[in-house]
Amino acid sequence: MNRNLPIILMATLFMVVLVSGCITNDEKANQSNNYTKGGVFFQYPHSWGLAKVNSTGGVAAVGDPQTVVNGKPTTSVVIQKYNNTNYYNLQTAYEQNYAKFFNNTGKTKVSVGNFTLNNAKAYETVYTSSESGIKKKYRAVWLQKGGNIYVILCSAKVEDYDAQKANFDLVINTFR
Amino acid sequence: MLKIVSDRKKLELKFEELERDYTQGNISKKEYFAQKRDLGRDMETLNAAERVRRMQGRMGSEKTLDHWSEQEDESKKLAEEAEKEEMLKKYITNPNSIKGREIPTREWFGKRAKISLVAFIVLALVVGTSMGFLFINKPSEVSSVSMLVNDSAFPPVANNTTTITPTNYTRTVDYTPTTTTNTPTPEPEPEPPKPTPTPSPCGTAG
Numbered sequence: 001m002n003r004n005l006p007i008i009l010m011a012t013l014f015m016v017v018l019v020s021g022c023i024t025n026d027e028k029a030n031q032s033n034n035y036t037k038g039g040v041f042f043q044y045p046h047s048w049g050l051a052k053v054n055s056t057g058g059v060a061a062v063g064d065p066q067t068v069v070n071g072k073p074t075t076s077v078v079i080q081k082y083n084n085t086n087y088y089n090l091q092t093a094y095e096q097n098y099a100k101f102f103n104n105t106g107k108t109k110v111s112v113g114n115f116t117l118n119n120a121k122a123y124e125t126v127y128t129s130s131e132s133g134i135k136k137k138y139r140a141v142w143l144q145k146g147g148n149i150y151v152i153l154c155s156a157k158v159e160d161y162d163a164q165k166a167n168f169d170l171v172i173n174t175f176r
Numbered sequence: 177m178l179k180i181v182s183d184r185k186k187l188e189l190k191f192e193e194l195e196r197d198y199t200q201g202n203i204s205k206k207e208y209f210a211q212k213r214d215l216g217r218d219m220e221t222l223n224a225a226e227r228v229r230r231m232q233g234r235m236g237s238e239k240t241l242d243h244w245s246e247q248e249d250e251s252k253k254l255a256e257e258a259e260k261e262e263m264l265k266k267y268i269t270n271p272n273s274i275k276g277r278e279i280p281t282r283e284w285f286g287k288r289a290k291i292s293l294v295a296f297i298v299l300a301l302v303v304g305t306s307m308g309f310l311f312i313n314k315p316s317e318v319s320s321v322s323m324l325v326n327d328s329a330f331p332p333v334a335n336n337t338t339t340i341t342p343t344n345y346t347r348t349v350d351y352t353p354t355t356t357t358n359t360p361t362p363e364p365e366p367e368p369p370k371p372t373p374t375p376s377p378c379g380t381a382g
Contacts, residue, residue, distance in 0.1 A: 006289040010296050017304045051323035056333070061325035071324050078325045101331050140329040151329040 032170060035060055040079060040150070043174040045167045057081040059150070062171070067160070074134060075156040075164050077171045082142075082149035090144045094123040097142075106130050110137070117143055117172065128158060137161040141172050150175070184226075187219050224261050227254035 031046040037060060044062040051073060053061035057080045063073030082093055102109050110126040122143040129136055134157060141152040152175060154168035194215065198208040231251030 006293055009293060013297065013300050017300045020304065049321065049323065051325045054324055054326040055328040056330050058325075058328075061323075063323045063325060065321035065323065068321050068323055071322065073323045073325065076323070076325045076327065078327055080329055082330075097330060105331075138327070138329075142329075153327055153329040155327050 032174075035062065040145070041174070041176040042079070042171050044077065044171050048167070051076060053078055055080055055153075057083055064164075064167075067157070069134065074136065075160060075167075077152060077154045077168060079175075080151045080153060082151060084149055088149075090121065090142060090149055091123065093149050094125075094142045098125055102127070107138075117141075118176070120144060139168060143175070145176070184219070184222055187215055187222065190215055191219075221261055221265075224254060224258035227251065228258050231255060 032043040033046060033048070035042050035044060035050070040059055042060075045064075047064065047066070048062050049065050051061040051063045053059070055061075055078055059079040059081050061076060061078040063076035065073065067074040082097075084093060088096060098112075101107065107127050107129045110128060112123075112125050114121055114123045116122070120143060122141055124139060124141045126137065126139050129138060136155050137158045139154045141154075143150055143152070152172055154164075154171065156164045156168075191212075194203075194208065194211050197203045198205075203211070228251075231247075231254060
């Protein structure tokens with residue numbers, strides 16, 4: 001029995017090394033990256049990457065590299081800063097923006113709502129769009145940070161949208 | 177026979193000497209018992225040899241038949257013992273003969289096992305760390321795929337400028353379409369001013 005003890009210990013250690021070294025996929029799925037630039041901070045999924053942003057008032061953009069079509073990720077989140085030349089408050093800016101947003105466009109409103117995020121009110125609009133031949137679903141969350149109004153625009157293909165909800169929530173809930 | 181007797185005496189002397197040394201404290205207890213054991217063994221061997229010789233009749237004397245039969249049994253027994261003793265001497269190693277050699281002890285095995293265990297742990301650590309580094313996904317701060325996002329939460333603002341150049345003047349029309357689907361129709365081009373006919377100074381009356 002005593003002679004076998006080292007062998008048993010070695011075998012146990014070997015198994016521990018194997019288990020700890022190889023079975024880590026679930027952990028990785030929960031990992032996230034941090035974005036800190038331009039006065040904003042948020043977390044985004046580990047498998048996503050930074051993207052160039054070409055949108056009006058664009059501050060940052062992240063996307064899933066696995067969904068890139070023609071250089072554009074179909075699953076992405078873009079942070080935009082509202083150009084508040086009229087000094088609107090958040091609600092007014094939000095309402096003004098969507099006053100004519102869906103008129104004679106390829107966009108279809110799905111839902112609107114508001115919620116509290118980090119003790120501050122946030123407004124959201126969910127809509128679909130079929131621009132550039134791909135039917136996508138968008139979720140635009142409007143919130144105020146300091147004196148600025150930001151919009152977090154999350155988008156994904158309609159069929160992928162529900163699966164990406166957790167990733168969108170990660171960005172929205174960690175936005176500072 | 178004489179040799180056996182002298183050997184016995186020698187052994188007895190050695191015994192006495194040993195007892196004396198031990199009493200005087202010249203030798204350790206351990207050594208005393210070891211030597212005593214050796215001497216005892218020699219003495220037993222001697223006794224056995226003596227019995228064998230007696231059995232062979234060299235030391236014989238006139239006895240009764242019963243005596244001889246008993247003695248025969250005894251001699252048989254002694255012969256067996258002697259044989260056994262010889263076998264023991266032949267095949268059982270004397271502890272003194274292996275005194276200088278290092279016998280692998282349980283402790284030695286333990287040391288080797290400990291060294292192996294430590295080596296294995298170190299190896300496992302190195303292998304585990306290497307595998308971890310090999311399989312871990314580095315945080316993709318910069319995406320390996322170049323991506324461009326141009327989605328916007330704001331309505332599109334387009335500032336298109338159409339320039340219309342009539343014959344004699346230029347008119348610029350600025351418009352901002354509210355939708356991308358409607359094609360704005362430019363205003364009809366104004367007719368250029370008609371040139372006023374100038375009367376001929378040397379007109380002929382018709």
